Amino acid sequence: MKNSDFNQRRLQATPRGVGVMCDFYAQQADNATLTDVEGAEYIDFAAGIAVLNTGHRHAKVVEAIEKQLAHFTHTAYQIVPYESYVGLAEKINELTPIQEETKTAFFTTGAEAVENAIKIARCHTGRPGVIAFGGAFHGRTYMTMALTGKVKPYKTGFGPFPGSVFHAAYPSDARGISVQESIRSLESLFQCDIDPQQVAAIIFEPVQGEGGFNVAPAEFVSALRAICDQHGIVLIADEVQSGFARTGKMFAMQHYVHQADLMTMAKSLAGGMPLSAVAGKAAIMDSPLPGGLGGTYAGNPLSIAAAHAVIDVINEEQLCERAVHLGGKLRAVLEEAQEVCPALAYVRGVGSMMAAEFSDPASGKPSAAAAQAVQKHALAQGLLLLTCGQHGNIIRFLYPLTIPEAQFDKALAIVKNALESVS
Structure with missing residues (x-):
């Protein structure tokens, strides 16, 4: 053919x-x-x-998947758990640049990770609002489409979208948007659209993916951290595209002094197998009730095995x-x-x-x-x-x-x- x-x-x-x-x-x-x-x-x-x-x-990733195939391909972790899921969570907790006690939950796609991060933030704060940024890409599901800061082709013909989602300007030298202008646009949302005491989360990409690889200035990340601390808002770093050695560190957030409360990851986590994760401060991650997080295929054992191998390869090579x-x-x-x-x-x-x-x-x-x-x-x-x-x-x-x-x-x-x- x-x-x-x-x-x-x-x-x-x-x-x-x-x-x-x-x-x-x-x-x-x-x-x-x-x-x-x-x-x-x-x-x-x-x-x-x-x-x-x-x-x-990669030979080590293929070997890990083949080894897991000889045991089982699926039990649904929420029904019958397996050690490899727990072991991978322990590895991610250790690698994630969050100093406080950290916990990790696994899902299947990047969009799922983002959706669950929003769920966790809303559950933790009891607030509805979420702020994202222009040029952002967070996924193609309804909540993640609402968060995404680009209309065509991702939003065209699909509205209306979930409410209580707002967009501020992301810093960009190419578009003449300074850090100060970006923060002013965020403060304008607080004045015109939503009380900061009603905002559950601010989600941003340390390096925008679909938006054009715009790198967040350190001053911008510091300002976001200060605003979130001032108003009790959960800061979410979307590392779906920037994670797992792409930026020269395991995670892009390691380039900054300040840390996020939650982080989303997927893509290169499992070397081509479908796997995503939300990692973050244990006190926030533990907010949802048992059963509030998960999914039939979330943390699939073949993908988990691949992810263990990916982390080993990143370190060894x-x-x-x-x-x-x-x-x-x-x-x-x-x-x-x-x-x-x-x-x-x-x-x-x-x-x-x-x-x-x-x-x-x-x-x-x-x-x-x-x-x-x-x-x-x-x-x-x-x-x-x-x-x-x-x-x-x-x-x-x-x-x-x-x-x-x-x-x-x-x-x-x-x-x-x-x-x-x-x-």
């Missing part, structure tokens, strides 16, 4: 609402290499949208340090390319969570066309890149942190060539 044959079947069998970027179909994947059904190979700088920090089919190394090489290529690619307006990120933002050199307006041209040129040379941002004018780089050095250098050459092609 050819890619075109599968594509015709897809168009007939699946709805258009499930958007698909590539017109080729995966047959095999190993570390940072994808092979399609026709034998063409691609260097994967998408990694399943930041899911594969340890690469496709020093992937936090490797994220810094690879990200430094990428940043150098991007910044050098700015001299020959006027459309490349901003290069930003931390560790290996890097992004390139494009704008029209004449008008200064966001240029999705330039980002798409770079993406298309790279794909023609066998490199898979993702776009993001409210205007679709940003390319994000999400390669496996285990990518071989020679293959990474080859990919950087393609990136450089693609940027020069739109100069």
